[in-house]
Structures are given as C-alpha cells and as structure tokens.
Amino acid sequence: MSPILEGQDLALRFGAVRALDDVSLSLWPGEVVAIVGESGSGKSTLLRVLAGLMEPQAGRVLYHDAEGAAQDVHALREAERRTLMRRDWGFVHQNARDGLRMGVSAGGNIGERLMAAGGRHYGNIRAAAAEWMSRVEMDPARMDEAPRNFSGGMQQRLQIARCLVTRPRLVFMDEPTGGLDVSVQARLLDLIRSLVAELGLAVLFVTHDIAAARLLAHRIVVMRHGRIVEEGLADRVLDDPRHPYTQLLVASVLAA
C-alpha cells in the first residue's frame, strides 16, 4: 500500500521567516493525522501547501489516486487541480463562511458541490442534500434557509456536509472547531469522529486543541518554527512526549 498523500522536503519562507523548513510528511489511506504546535509554527502553511492551495519554494507533494497513479499536486494544470479538489478531496475551513456560499441556501450549498462533481438530476440532488443535512444532525426542513440563519456550529456542520456529500477520499481541516463554544466543539468533534470512521476517510487536520487531537487522530505531528519536531501515534505522543517542546505543549494543556 502506498500513502495517499506525500509531502517531500517542503520549504517555504516569508522574508526571513521559515514557515516550512524541509518538512516531509506522509498520510496513509484511512488515517487521521493532527498537526499541532504553537501559533506561527507553520501548521496552516503546511496544510495549505499539502492541499495544493499554496506553492512551496522547494519540495513536492504527491497524491496517489484511487487507481494508484501518483500525481504531483503542484505540477497539475489548474483545471486538473480543481477536478481533484471537487472529486477526491475536501477542505473544511475554520471559518464556515470561507467554505460556504452565503448567498445560496443550505440545501443549495450541498447540492452545488454534487452538481460540480457531475450530479444532474434535481430530485436526486435535493434528496441527497436532505439526507446529508440529517447526517450532520441538521433539520432538513430548513434546507431552503440561508446559511446566515444558522448558528456558528450549525454552519460548520453544513460546511462538513457540503464537503462530504461527494465522498472525497481525503479531507483537509484547518481548526474545524476553532472559534466555537466548548460544548458546541465537543458535539462537533463527536460528529466528525463518527463520520470519518464510517466513511473511512483520510484526514489531515490542524488544531490548537490537544484534546481534539487525542479524540480524532491516529497520529500526531508536532511542529515548531517550521519543522516537525516529533511525530508518532497519538497516545504515545501525548502520554509519553519525547521532545522537550512537546512536553511543554502537553504540560501547558494539562495545567490550563
């Protein structure tokens, strides 16, 4: 079996800041990996480079598709990259507004992504949108309402439904529960966990929240100053952190 995604020797600087400094990371099919680290450590930059949204200055990203062919993500033509993002990948943003179209109804947000992936039959698309609203525990009777009528947590559920309706193989998430109330976060994390397990998704997600990493991730990658300082199985990294920086990170959470 080959990894589903491989970042090889990635580097990216912003002026004097090394946001990524020779980072390599592989993600395996069905694996959930959390990228943790303090603010400014390069987590979002790594996610965006791996997701093809930002060009690295060195290194490359390989995606192994369902047929086993390796594709160099940053060498794809724009149209090919967009097809990949619609068909095989999903991206869940921290701010639901970045992942939703606020002028389109809730059901339309889900249906639109199905149409972009080739769905044509209006009745089937509407039925799928209703089914996905139920799966993310939203009331399908509200599918014609605009996203702004829903709370932040519900908007995030809608963004997840929009992302998963096309059954991607690989999902990127940038702080998917960031900015929400603690009780809302906990329910959303539970939902994400059950959907990810049920669909067998490979997920790469960025979080500040060590508890979220423990709940969702099989493996944890710890970043500092643009480098990976430690990685390993989630329980091992959190219960027996080896790098002093990870020890501080875990201890600061326990103390909080």
Ligand SMILES: Nc1ncnc2c1ncn2[C@@H]1O[C@H](COP(=O)(O)OP(=O)(O)OP(=O)(O)O)[C@@H](O)[C@H]1O
């Ligand atoms: N577009 C940009 N222009 C200039 N500097 C940037 C840009 N994007 C990121 N940086 C810098 O690169 C470094 C890594 O940023 P990044 O956003 O990847 O960190 P992060 O770990 O995701 O932080 P946070 O948790 O606060 O989102 C930081 O020093 C940041 O200021």
